[in-house]
Amino acid sequence: xxxxxxxxxxxxxxxxxxxxxxxxxxxxxxxxxxxxxxxxxxxxxxxxxxxxxxxxxxxxxxxxxxxxxxxxxxxxxxxxxxxxxxxxxxxxxxxxxxxxxxxxxxxxxxxxxxxxxxxxxxxxxxxxxxxxxxxxxxxxxxxxxxxxxxxxxxxxxxxxxxxxxxxxxxxxxxxxxxxxxxxxxxxxxxxxxxxxxxxxxxxxxxxxxxxxxxxxxxxxxxxxxxxxxxxxxxxxxxxxxxxxxxxxxxxxxxxxxxxxxxxxxxxxxxxxxxxxxxxxxxxxxxxxxxxxxxxxxxxxxxxxxxxxxxxxxxxxxxxxxxxxxxxxxxxxxxxxxxxxxxxxxxxxxxxxxxxxxxxxxxxxxxxxxxxxxxxxxxxxxxxxxxxxxxxxxxxxxxxxxxxxxxxxxxxxxxxxxxxxxxxxxxxxxxxxxxxxxxxxxxxxxxxxxxxxxxxxxxxxxxxxxxxxxxxxxxxxxxxxxxxxxxxxxxxx
Amino acid sequence: xxxxxxxxxxxxxxxxxxxxxxxxxxxxxxxxxxxxxxxxxxxxxxxxxxxxxxxxxxxxxxxxxxxxxxxxxxxxxxxxxxxxxxxxxxxxxxxxxxxx
Numbered sequence: 001x002x003x004x005x006x007x008x009x010x011x012x013x014x015x016x017x018x019x020x021x022x023x024x025x026x027x028x029x030x031x032x033x034x035x036x037x038x039x040x041x042x043x044x045x046x047x048x049x050x051x052x053x054x055x056x057x058x059x060x061x062x063x064x065x066x067x068x069x070x071x072x073x074x075x076x077x078x079x080x081x082x083x084x085x086x087x088x089x090x091x092x093x094x095x096x097x098x099x100x101x102x103x104x105x106x107x108x109x110x111x112x113x114x115x116x117x118x119x120x121x122x123x124x125x126x127x128x129x130x131x132x133x134x135x136x137x138x139x140x141x142x143x144x145x146x147x148x149x150x151x152x153x154x155x156x157x158x159x160x161x162x163x164x165x166x167x168x169x170x171x172x173x174x175x176x177x178x179x180x181x182x183x184x185x186x187x188x189x190x191x192x193x194x195x196x197x198x199x200x201x202x203x204x205x206x207x208x209x210x211x212x213x214x215x216x217x218x219x220x221x222x223x224x225x226x227x228x229x230x231x232x233x234x235x236x237x238x239x240x241x242x243x244x245x246x247x248x249x250x251x252x253x254x255x256x257x258x259x260x261x262x263x264x265x266x267x268x269x270x271x272x273x274x275x276x277x278x279x280x281x282x283x284x285x286x287x288x289x290x291x292x293x294x295x296x297x298x299x300x301x302x303x304x305x306x307x308x309x310x311x312x313x314x315x316x317x318x319x320x321x322x323x324x325x326x327x328x329x330x331x332x333x334x335x336x337x338x339x340x341x342x343x344x345x346x347x348x349x350x351x352x353x354x355x356x357x358x359x360x361x362x363x364x365x366x367x368x369x370x371x372x373x374x375x376x377x378x379x380x381x382x383x384x385x386x387x388x389x390x391x392x393x394x395x396x397x398x399x400x401x402x403x404x405x406x407x408x409x410x411x412x413x414x415x416x417x418x419x420x421x422x423x424x425x426x427x428x429x430x431x432x433x434x435x436x437x438x439x440x441x442x443x444x445x446x447x448x449x450x451x452x453x454x455x456x457x458x459x460x461x462x463x464x465x466x467x468x469x470x471x472x473x474x475x476x477x478x479x480x481x482x483x484x485x486x487x488x489x490x491x492x
Numbered sequence: 493x494x495x496x497x498x499x500x501x502x503x504x505x506x507x508x509x510x511x512x513x514x515x516x517x518x519x520x521x522x523x524x525x526x527x528x529x530x531x532x533x534x535x536x537x538x539x540x541x542x543x544x545x546x547x548x549x550x551x552x553x554x555x556x557x558x559x560x561x562x563x564x565x566x567x568x569x570x571x572x573x574x575x576x577x578x579x580x581x582x583x584x585x586x587x588x589x590x591x592x
Binding site for chain 2: 021022023028029030036037038039040041042043046048054055056057058059060077079084086087088101137138139140146147148149150151152284286289291293294295296297
C-alpha cells in the first residue's frame with residue numbers, strides 16, 4: 001500500500017479510446033470487430049502509393065463532443081501529422097496523428113475522490129487528439145521463431161488519445177478516473193469502451209516524489225507502463241510500480257534528471273511490470289504535417305452548436321436526481337454509475353409513483369442486484385417500469401409490507417401476469433382486523449412477561465411478538481399487528 | 493555531418509550501410525541540407541507557419557462503409573501470407589525501436 005510518509009505517488013494516464021464509427025478514420029472500410037483477417041482493408045489503410053485519405057466527419061464530431069464534455073478548449077484550427085516509425089502492423093511506416101495542434105486542448109475531468117467519498121477532485125487534461133490505430137500482430141506464443149502474423153483490419157480505426165496531467169495520486173484515483181471517463185464516454189455515445197476488444201487502452205506514467213538526503217523533495221525517473229487492458233491491471237500495475245520505484249530509490253537515489261524515461265509492460269499472469277527492451281537511441285518519430293490531409297477549421301459558432309447539442313452529463317444528472325427526486329447523493333451516484341438506462345428507468349418509476357426515495361431504494365436493493373448478478377440489461381428486465389411502479393404504490397399505500405413485497409418482486413421476475421394475480425398466486429391477502437386481533441390477544445396471553453416489559457417502558461419488547469404473529473399467519477401486516485398489540489395492552 | 497548522425501538516420505530508415513556507403517552519403521546529405529538551408533536566409537518574421545500548402549480546408553466524408561478491397565488482390569503485394577494473415581519474420585523478442 002501507499003505509505004504517504006515515504007513518498008508521494010505521481011501518475012498521469014494516456015487513454016486510447018476507439019470511437020464508435022461505422023467506417024475507419026480516413027477510408028470507408030468497416031470497423032466492426034471480429035471479422036476474418038484482412039477482409040476490412042483497402043489501398044488507403046494498407047498504405048498503397050497514391051491512395052488518398054479523407055477524414056471521417058463523424059469521428060471529428062465525436063472527438064469534439066468528447067472534448068467539450070471534458071471541458072477542453074476546442075481548436076479552431078487543427079491539422080494532421082505523420083508520426084514515423086517502422087513496425088510490421090503499421091503498413092504506411094507512419095501513423096497519422098496530431099502533433100502540435102490537437103483538436104482538443106486543455107480540460108479536466110472531475111472524479112469523486114476515493115479518500116473522501118463524494119468529494120470532487122478535478123484531474124486536469126493536457127489534450128485529446130485524433131489518430132489512427134495500427135493493425136494487430138499475432139506473435140508466436142510458444143516463443144519460437146515462426147513468422148509473426150499480421151491482421152490489418154484494425155489499421156486506420158479512429159482513436160481519441162486523452163492525456164491527463166500527472167494529477168493522480170493513488171491507484172484508486174487512477175481507477176476512479178478511468179471509471180468516470182468510461183461512464184462519460186458511454187453517456188455521450190462516443191465509444192463502447194469494450195476493453196476485451198481493445199476499445200479502451202491505457203498507458204500509465206508513474207514516478208514518485210521523495211525526500212533526498214537534504215530533506216528536499218525530488219522526483220524519481222518516470223516509467224511508462226504500456227498496454228494496460230483492464231481497470232484492475234491499471235490499479236495493480238500502478239501499485240506495483242510505486243513499491244518497485246520506492247525500493248529502487250532507496251538503493252540508487254537516482255532522480256528524474258539522471259535517467260531517461262523508461263518503458264515497461266504489465267505482465268498480468270505474473271502481476272509484475274517488466275522492462276521493454278529498447279535500442280539505445282531514443283525514439284525519434286520525425287513528426288511532420290501530412291500533405292495528403294488538409295486542416296480543419298472550426299468557427300466559434302460551430303463549436304457553440306456542438307456545445308448546445310451535448311447531452312446531459314453524468315455529473316449533471318447526479319445533482320439533478322438529488323434535487324428533483326430528493327434522493328441522497330449516494331443513491332444518485334449508484335444509479336448514474338449504472339448507466340443512462342438505469343437513470344431512465346428510475347426517473348420513469350419515480351414520476352409514476354411520485355415516490356423518488358422509495359423507487360431509488362427498490363432499484364438499488366432489488367433491481368440492480370438481479371441485473372448485476374444475471375448480466376441482463378435493464379431494458380429487458382422482466383419487472384418493467386409499470387410493474388415496479390404498481391408494486392411500489394402498493395407498498396406505499398401500506399397494502400403490502402416490505403417482506404411480502406420482496407416475495408412478490410421475486411415472483412414477478414418469472415411470472416409475467418399482472419401484479420394482482422402474482423399477489424393472489426402467492427396466497428397473499430389482507431387479513432381481516434378481527435382475525436389479527438384474535439392472534440394478538442392469544443400472543444399477549446401466552447407472553448405475560450412481554451406485556452410487563454412493555455408497560456415498564458421497554459416498548460421494543462413487542463417486536464418479538466410481531467415475528468410470532470407472522471408465523472401464525474404469513475399475511476399478517478407487521479405495522480397493523482404492532483398497532484393492535486399496543487391498543488390491546490393499553491386498553492387493558 | 494558526423495558519421496554518428498548518418499548511422500542514426502540509417503537506423504531510423506532501417507538501412508544497413510557499409511562504411512563506404514556511409515562516407516558516400518555524407519557528401520550527398522551535406523549537399524541536401526545545404527540546399528534546404530537556403531530557406532534560412534529568408535526573413536520569416538511575422539510570417540505564419542504553414543500547416544498545408546493548399547487552400548482547401550475541411551475535406552470530409554460521411555461515415556459510410558464502402559466495400560473493402562478483396563484480400564487476395566491486396567495480398568499479391570505481400571511476399572508471404574497464410575490463412576488470410578500477412579506473414580513477417582518473428583518480431584517477438586526483437587527490440588522494437590518504437591511503438592505507439
